[in-house]
Amino acid sequence: MNAFTFTTDAKTFTAAVAWTAKHLPTRPHIPVIAGLLISQHDGITTLAAFDYDTSATTTLNTDGSGNGQALVSGRLLAELAKTFPDKPVTVTVDTTARITCGSLKLTLPLMTVEDYPTLPATPPTVGEIDADRFADLITRVGLAADTTGASSIQALRGIHLAFTADTVEALGTDRYRAARGHTDWTGKVDSEVTALVPAAVLIDTAKTLHGAGQATVGCDNHLFSITAGGRTVTSRLMADPFPVQMRTAFGGRGEQPVTMWAADLSAALKRADLVRADKKAAVVLHITGDGLTVTAKGQEIAAETGEHIDCAYFGDPITVRVNPIYLADALHGLASKRAELSISHPHRPINVTSPDDPQLTYQHTVVPIRNLSA
Template sequence: MTTTLAGLAFTANARTFADTIGWVAKHLPHKPTHPITAGILLTVADGQVNASAFDYDTAVTATLGIDSDTAGRVLVPGKFLADVTKTFPDKPVTVTTTDTTMVVTCGTAKLTLPLMVVEDYPALPATPPTVGTIAAVDLAALIARVGVAADVAGNKGLEFLRGIHLTFGDTLEATASDRYRAAVGVATWQPVAGGAETALVPAGMLIDAAKTLDGAGNVTVSCDANLLGLAADGRHVTTRLMNNQFPIHATRTFFPGRSEHPATVPTRDLIAALKRADLVRADKTAPVVLEFHGGGDVVTVGAHSGGTAAVTDEQVACDYDGDPVTVRFNPLYLADALTALRSERAELHITHEYRPVQVTSPDDADLAYQHTVVPIRSLS
């Protein structure tokens, strides 16, 4: 076997090659601050090619079986390679390299790419110790549901709100909050003793990584004081942890448990009513008003627009035996909570018009997922 930085030659299946390159390319930085990070690193050895991307914070690698008797590595423009290979016909792909170019041939299609300087590419981070394994579908569901409460866009100003806090115990617990809402969920997994106990992970990255690994079998989760790793079916994601301290104990106080008299509503109907009420609001800081009638069988959902005098006043079926109470919400926050619940019915645990309202499913006896929304105090 010949080992070289160029002079590589291998053959692969067109579809799996395009899928592999495409998955890695999704993790390339949109606006790279370092031009070298726009490349995909191809490392060939032992009948496999590892395609990698790294932006100094997050590294991804996907492994693909190939037919080759050469070994080495090259760096190529990543997005362009991904865009072209996804158009290839379902025929074998042949890749060869010279000192300055990579030639990709598939049927009558032929692509020549300039090579980037592979020696300038940063070293990929090592995989941290394993802390447990979890079904990919369970990880994707857990992170997606909790992630809706994170300040992914960074609009709330506090850095730690942009993260999802993970607790590695007998179960895998995820928590997120943007101060106006919070979510916590747990999932069954197989923990490995002796590893890290907690991690604060950038929410956007974790949500995307868990989603892209969905459909795999099991995900191996690895973590130390600096890095989190996820690996499944030959695909690996490693990212730097956030240095901030997440107020996990304070956040848990937002989840007091089920109330004695929850308001039980059909989830889809209330979501639809909230979205219609949101359309009426001219001022998107104005609340949508929910009136819960003690001993009644409906909740009234209302909103108004000062500019057009448009008004919505809708009744949704509701089973509620508590005292009458009026609560004002950001309708999108409450709709997000109800959607993440993934249940036909929802329980709203209301203790006061200004206290956080906990949202749970009546079918979730163990409270595997909970979401709270802070009401709006303003009457405008």
């Protein structure tokens, strides 16, 4: 380690530390990866976190001198930075890390930087895309991915990405629902490149992409990366095979779809969820040419809801039982005022699309509930 120093404003420093520290492991298996790595080389200051699977690096706008690296407790620094006054922050590193901000003076001990693992190199670029558009795609598809670890199938905890020269496609599923979306981008590949990225990493990263301008996506056989707004996240790819047959499992629009205002159905599903007996109980949708009725019953409390919603439907009457949260998530993912539900059979998946999306850039499928009380 060589001595170095840099100065920046408190808001920039606090935001950079908070974003980087958020990627630190909560229960590090070795103490050194609980550290936040501060580096300065040729006038460029960076902060980094790495847990061997995921890395996060952010570049700071600073006025500094000297070159070197230092490792400090990441969570401690993040908590302290929240309390900094709105004054310039100066960090000086030699045998310790000394931080001044106005009248505030702090001294932090250094961890052994030589024991810190080498940060992964960014994989080759596969394309570029507006950061907001990529964030929107991941957020919507992520609604169907297993982010809680409930499934024993590791691959369902990932989002499957497919990159071509013209489009990027994302697919997520937890077996009971699935979402698929695609959008245009500027690809840098000659043939399709696929990657299975941990859903939790992608969704968390998407939350910080809004307003970041252009995003650069990298990928090889082992690593995925996204860089935007001076921040880079890399993630090790998941090895388990993803059920790629899901890419052709979406039925599109049926011959007799049910069309309604998405907000009306979402509100009815929310009320039905509050009433239903438990989280495994179904909510009943009864659909006729006269409208759609949403019904739920409670067992422990004397409550029942039955709500009529206007819709356009010209098929035979049909009744289907659903998990209201799953269907509400599907409607939310549409990001559209109108929704279409294609229901061919009470026990077959419900395909949720928008009549305002003629290219079917987003589809969400929900599996009905069988043999459970409404």
